[in-house]
Amino acid sequence: MLPLVATRVEEKLYSLATECAFLRFSIEDIQLATWNFDVDLIIGKGGFGNVYKGHIFTRDTTPCFVAIKRLDTFSNQGAAEFMTEIEMLTKARHHNLVSLIGYCSEINEKILVYEYMPIGTVEHHLHKAGTPLSWMDRLKISIGAARGLQYLHSGVHTKQEIIHGDVKSSNILLDENWAAKISDFGMSKVISQQSSGVITKVKGTFGYLDPEYCNTGKLTKESDVYSFGVVLFELLSGRCALDTLFVEDGINLAGWAKRSIKERRLDQVFVRIADRCLKSSRKERPTMTDVSTLQLSTALQEQYASSAQGASSMGFTHRMQHLLFGSRLNSETKSVLEEVPTSPLRVPPSPHRFAMSPKLHRIGSVHLTLRQVARATTQNFSPSLKLGESCGTVYKAQLPDGRFGAIKRVRREHFDATGIEYRNEVELLHKVDHMNILKFLGYVDGGSEHLIITEYVTNGTLIGHLDGIHGNFLEFGHRLGICIDIAHGLTYLHLYTVKQIIHRDVKSSNILLTERLRAKVANFGVADIDKSYVGGAEIDKTYVVTEVIKGADGYLDPEYMRTFQLIPKSDVYSFGVLLIEILTGRRPIKSGRSYEEYETLRWAFGKYIKGDIMDLVDPQMKEALDIDIVRKIFELAFQCAAPTRADRPDMKVVAEQLWAIRVEYLKNENA
Missing domain, CATH: 3.30.200.20 (Phosphorylase Kinase; domain 1)
Structure with a gap:
């Protein structure tokens, strides 16, 4: 029997879920979605616990990708933050806030399920992946984050003003369109319309903390503004909030930015709006509504960048002054702003774009x-x-x-x-x-x-495992998981990279396996950019036209070989052939076979048509298999390897269908 306090918490959770239309998941649902909390599915870590990428069924019975945050059972503050986050996200719904889909609260488990943000965190792209973000990318991200905070602070729709309490680049996530969304509301506080803040124990992240909050323990909306100012300088300078690599300049980004403003070294920073966010006195900081006017500055920059005047015109600077500061500009600010260069920042190079020196x-x-x-x-x-x-x-x-x-x-x-x-x-x-x-x-x-x-990937190539070179042969469950991993990797390349990428050489020797038999797509020497997409919109009959056919025999898209036109569905064809190879254990083409068996795809389809489905399965797999599961995978493989591109699904659909097959397989295994 649950203690009275726990019972009341459960009743409150149930009431909130019913009232605000989010889902309650069982622990079995969560375990299935995360492969029983597989460490290879961890996409983030924090004081709360681990965050996993999962695939889960929602109301419409369609499986979708989600982010699953699991409370660390050893966390002292996690349970309180779990409840706070649910309460906050039931009050706040906005396109620049990450949405809560549901929760799980069973036994000792406290789990939150959010919409999945495929591009990851701003922190990751700035400081780890070294993504070459353009000037406009950075502006767009800052605008989205500002709008999310503006919504929280305004209290217009929530009826209560909300202070986020932990604004930082790792809490700003990016969706498939690179739109920014605020996440992680475990430290958030609600204040009344009349209140100016709330007294609380100081919590947050060093480098982003408002000095007045640290001194007084009083958290206000202006504390979020200060933290956002750090993020803004982080976005625009490429430096971390705390960076030990810059000891001479001071490891604290906020301090460095202020000195840069004071010493008129403004070619290293953006405009005065970011500096005003970092003012020591809260009264001197702008509101998030003021900051959100960056959207207008973006529109102006686009207009002027394409005009004959361009960014060199002082007209752009004066318009930005008016938009960002209105009539409140004083003479000091005006004189400083007039010195701000209107060309983009000198952003540090990506950590992966190295000098062409033979020495270092x-x-x-x-x-x-x-x-x-x-x-x-x-x-x-x-x-x-x-x-x-x-x-x-x-x-x-x-x-x-x-x-x-x-x-x-x-x-x-x-x-x-x-x-x-x-x-x-x-x-x-x-x-x-x-x-x-x-x-x-x-x-x-x-x-x-x-x-x-x-x-370094420890377990060698997929082809080595199919041939038994690396030890034991792969059982069906492992093979199905590998197929899903490859499908996820190709889906990411086709849809979620800055420029959609066609791998062009999908084959078993280009798939590497980790110690836990998770798959990684490798070897991008012949990959190409998909030119059938412009800004995410598909352009009919526009392809990558190549001068030379590249790829491996047996895996090559027949339409690509005939037309020299390369599109993502060329990878889909290769993946279909690879699916058949993984299930049968047979190379796509092998000399020495009879004419009927020389090409595995043709041989497999003939067997499938005759109904000899189980004869197709690699005899090295010793486990008993469900013929319906095997049939569904072969059907999907033949769809992928259809001769005509129009008949092939895209990789996202393939990944979703494979996941649904895996769910069915696991349910049968556990029955």
Whole structure:
């Protein structure tokens, strides 16, 4: 029997869920959605606990991706933050706030289920992935976050003003359109319309905390404004809120920004609005409504950037003064603003876009010389550390920071005058960041040496496992999970990268497996940008037209070979062939077979038509299989490998169908 307090909490949760139309999930639902809290599905960590990517069924019985935040049972403050977050998100609904879908509260589990934000956090793109965000990207993100905070502070629809209490770049998430949404309301506070704040124990994140809040313990809306000012400078300078790499300038971003303003070093920062957010006195800070006028400045910038006057015109500066400060401009602010350059900031380069010097090359936060690379691979690329071949030799290496990496040494005969494939892989890999894509760490381009450094994946290639080279053969459950991982990785490439990417060489030797048999798509040397999308809108009959057909025999889209026109559904075809290979254990094409069996796709389809479905399954799988489950996967594979592109589904649909098949498979296993 539950204690009285716990019973009342459950009653309150049930009442809120009923009133505000969000879902209550069972712990079994959550375990199924996260593969029983698989560590490889963790997409974030915090004081509250881990956040997992999951696939769950909602009201319309359609599975969708969600973010699942699980309370750490050892957290002292997590239970209170769990309840606070639910209460806040039932009051606040806005397109610049992350939406709560539902919750789970069973036994010792406290779990929140949110809409999934595929692009991740602003912090990640600024400081970890090194995403090359444009000037307009940064403005768009700042505007979206400002609007979300403006909504919370206004109390117009919520009937109560809300202070977020923990505004920072890791709490600003990005959806598939790169629209910013505020998240994490565990520290939020409600204040009355008449109140100016609330007295509370100081909580938050160093680097973003309002000094007055730290001194007085009084949290106000202006405390959020201060934190947002730090985020704004973070967005526009590329520096972390606290950064030990800048000891000489001061590790605190807010302090550095203020000194830059005072010393008139304004080429390093944006306009005065960010500085006003960081004013020591709360009375001098703008409201979030003031800050939200950045939307108008964006429109002006677009207008003037495309005009003959361009950003060099002082007209833009004066209009921004009026929009951002109205009639409140004093003479000091005017004189400072007139010195602000109107061209975009000198944003630090992406940490993955390294100098072309033969001596020093940057890998994430690690600096390597060619000598260190040679030492890392033991005695100058020792054959004993060789992992494989792929347009070069791949070696295992221990990097100076202690982690293991894989170093691909491109063969000179594969490096033509322009190094197309090498530089293509470098250019594309530094733009992607997904758990099912091989993680790029850096590169060396030093005249005679051309190296690509990636994470080291412990369990080798998929083809090695299908052939039994790496030990035990894969059972059906593992194979299905690998198919889903590959589908997720390709979906990310096709839909959620800055420029949609076509892999162009999807095959079993380009799939790597982790120790837990999670799949990662690798080798982007022949990948290309999908030109059938402009700003997310599909353009009919516009393709990547290639001069040379590239890819592996047996996996190649027949329409691509016939027309030289490459689109994402060319990857879908290859994935269909790969699905059949994974289920049958047979290579797509193999010499020495009879004419009827030479091409696995044709052979498998013939068997399928005759109803000999179980004859298709790799005999190395010893477990008993449900024929309906196997049939559904083969049906999906044949849809993917349809001769005509119009008949193929896109990868997002494929991923969703595979997940639904997996749910059915697990239910049958547990029955």
